[in-house]
Amino acid sequence: MARMHKYVAVAALTTLLAGAPTMSYAVSQGEAAHGTDDRTVAAASEAARKAPTPRIVQPGEHVVAAPGFELWMTAEGKHWLEPSLPDYPQFRSVVDGNIDLTQPGVSIQAGGHEGRYYLSGLYYGGKGTASRVVVDTSTGKVHGKLIELPGKPGWGVWYAIADLPAGDTGEDFLRSVTVYDTKGCVYSELRLI
Template sequence: MKWTLKYLAGAVLTVAVAGMATVSYAAPAEAPHDTVTKTEAAQAWKSRAAAVTKSAAKPAATKHTARTPRIVAPGERVTAAPGFRLWLTAEGKHWVTPSSPEPEFRSVVDGNIDLGTPGVSLQAEITDGRAYLSGLYYGGKGVASGVDVETAAGTVHGKLIELAGHPGWGVWYATAAVTAGGSPDFVSQVTVHDTEGGVYAQLTTR
């Protein structure tokens, strides 16, 4: 059974990352009993422990490098799954799926989308228990980083591809297993994140 659908839209979201580190130190050996009393030894131990704790270095900041889209040459084929391939030209997105081997095309120059407004499109095909998902993203601020697709089977993390030269648009893609009875409303939301952890563009289908 095969289902296909197409949507369009745009919206906002944030994420955060945190880390922590630990430090350790060794207890000093107790001084000989004939030169230092037990009280003095205990005081020395407390003083050294406090000094070590106070001087422990703060954990070094971890530099986070956000993902960025894979840059492809015009016409370069990207295999998302067996039989599911995508490629880009200056005119837009091209793709084939296992049940649709003839190339399909989604234009970015025909006037049907506004590259100046954040948006995401969705093309989905469900065949033999598998969903082949992809679409355009465009118009967002900053640099796109990753994509999360909310489906009836759970959240799917997809990938991004773009042409060189900051064209203002790119293509996302993902695949997912579909339970029996899967239908065109299999996808409920597509969110393309930016490198700052916000939302580049978003699509909600219902």
């Protein structure tokens, strides 16, 4: 019976992630399901193929996330400008030995300016293809974007912008940053609280 529940849960999750109609079948190993066909399998495969992937940028290509908030990448790491420090480019290295690209991880850099939080960081070491990033805050979830260099560098940059609630200094605002893969599984994660 437990095995049957496992198959139902997996089928329901696959259907949910694929965006297909909410109908599922439970089939024991080696048995055929009544009414299933190749369309169900094809729909799940198509959904995984259509999942977003990081934007590929060339080394040094600037990505403007918002006025005054720019990011760019080189083989050495992530570079960025924030509205509060427009004349001071910042840098986070991927080659200085402070991160292990073979283990899943996420870093975060955050700067506030005029009631907004400018968030970015590195993600690295996960299995599969990174697809999307979600930042959990004290006021809800913020969806960001991903960029990577061409090829398979083993790391990328995520970024997002969040409005700070009135009177919030940002101290307890950020809860976690999670990068998901194209199958909807966790690629890498950082828990802050």
